[in-house]
Amino acid sequence: MRTPRDPQILQAIRYSQAMQRARAVQLTRRGFLGATGVGATALALAACAPAEKKELTPAKDVSASEKTLTWDNWPAYMDEDDAGDYPTLMGFENESGITVTYNVAVDDNNSYYAKVKDQLALGQSIGADTVCLTDWMVARLVRNGYLQELDHANIPNIANLSDSFANPDFDKGRNLSLPWQGGFAGICWNKEKVPGGLKSVDDLWAADLKGRVGVLSEMRDTMGLIMLNQGTDITGEWGDDEFANAMDAFTEQVENGQIRNIKGNAYLNDLQSEDTYAAICWSGDITSLNAQAGDKWEFAIPDAGGTLWNDTFVVPMGATHKANAEAVMNYYYEPEVAAELAAWVNYVTPVNGAKEAMDAIDPELAANQLIFPDEETLSTVHVFRTLTPQEENDYQAQFQKVLLGS
Amino acid sequence: MAFTAFASTPAVEQAPKKRSFIALVLLLPGILYLVLFFxxxxISLVITSFQQPVLDGDIGEYQAGFNWQNYVDSVGEYWPLILRAFGFALVATVLALVISYPIAYVIGVKARRWPLLQSLLLTLVIAPFFISFLLRTLAWKQIMSDEGPIVQALKAVAILPSDGHLTGTTFSVIFGLTYNFIPFMTLPLYATLERLDLRYIEAGADLYASPFTVFRKVTIPLSMPGIVSGTLLTFIPAAGDYINASRDFLGSSSTAMVGNAIEANFLVLQNYPAAASLSIVLMAVILVIVGVYVRRSGTEDLV
Incomplete structure (x- = not known):
């Protein structure tokens, strides 16, 4: 830098520079002290966090005095009329006098869990008295003791629970959870673009579908179908080797560009925009998509079998309206109500007698195997066995690695 | 430099010597805000990034510790995504600058005589903000879909091979980043160019500089503060963006950026230490890049 010749100017510059430096030092010192203080506070707070898990106890039930219920559920999982109201839910409100706040708040098991896990662990309210999550997530909540026991005396209609849902490995006898709706993961295709149809997962890897196949970001469904295709019994005893084999097949199809995209609920947009012609998908969605955008798609359970899952009511420890939640469960286990709901959402109902009730409303729907599967259909679908936490960590990490291309 | 210092000397001398109590009180809300929300x-992020898993614990269970290995692991696993994030952000920033500069120049300089036109054009730049950027990005996904008009046209003129597509490619992600951040580039550029003293340009022309030389030697240096703040406002959020590259929007599993890795680790894998350490690495790298950039572009007065 050029130095100014005029000594007066020079002095002025030096003075201002010194002032600036002095100020900078002051600010830094103050900032440092502040930062240290906050750091200490944060550390203290972190130290207060519960290090050890303690037994959680149910929150006090105030259902008798407060006739309200908050219920978190997945999108498109409740019958809706043209005005956007929920007819069956309004029926419940009129019958019971309980005001229900129904939130479409669950878009993904993992991200919902990530949102409420701290409250769950502390036994605090998660903002909902009951929520419907998928069975494998419910298994995790059961394992950690986050759920209140259901009083079967308040749910007499539990007698209508279908046998195939009555005794899952994580909750024998359904003392902590009750199925809401179930469904299958299978394969679907665009009838105009794939006139021959598809029979197995192998057909998805056909050369003329390159770059036109979508699969689900729900690990258990995508990997489950691939494992079934490889002859693994996903319900039974299988381990790292079987999973690794399926992972190899999956990785290959992602890397060679056969699989275009891996998505959650948004896979329906790709089918509709015809970015994908075929996909691994959920049974009820295809019926809704056909109703919405022209009868173009078909769903099938692959020859080697499909997966069966169900979304399940639970009441977390922090919920204060358990009896009201039980009342709503009981209501949806009335066969007539279950039939009305199933006619709209097109998923498998766990309620016995709903099929007979549906015969009266719409005999064609009553014969629909995707809503009222018979023994034969049920024998082709399988439940992905419950994973241990270590397996879950490991498998999810492998699966995400492919999804992120890392 | 010398002149600036000379001009500000009296002001320095008049500045109160005693620390003012009022000033501290006035600063209090700001300091509180920074302490609370920054x-x-x-600090909690730093603590999380050193946590270690609980032995035989459930998913997402971590305890306090000093597990610096988290950094090695997450960078080792995701370094291609980190590189890709900065590569994409750099390209998007350059593209946004090239596209925005003429827009800002027209609005700030050429349209000066017609204030109505100027405000109309400015409104057009800001107008996209009226709609959620998630919706706009989804709309682009729809426009670029395989059966959409763009892909069909490109295929018809054989620019795209018959089995080619746009969504889920590097092109669509960079396109999305550029598109979404153009207003952040245009507005600071406009703010500087709007105050550009046209007499300098006239002087340059009077001294027989060609229009290009005037632009290079006069206009660009004078608009440097706008360029620097515009590129910073674009580059920093673009490097951490996870929407455009998300598989649900314009990306696919071959275009994931570090933001997507952080999201997946946080929300799906519940591997909070990995997500936290990646966030800190991202912050640190941005800090270094920006620091070097601001120093080299010589606009210390800006920050």
């Missing part, structure tokens, strides 16, 4: 989360 410092506390930052």
């Amino acid at each position: 410092l506390t989360p930052l």
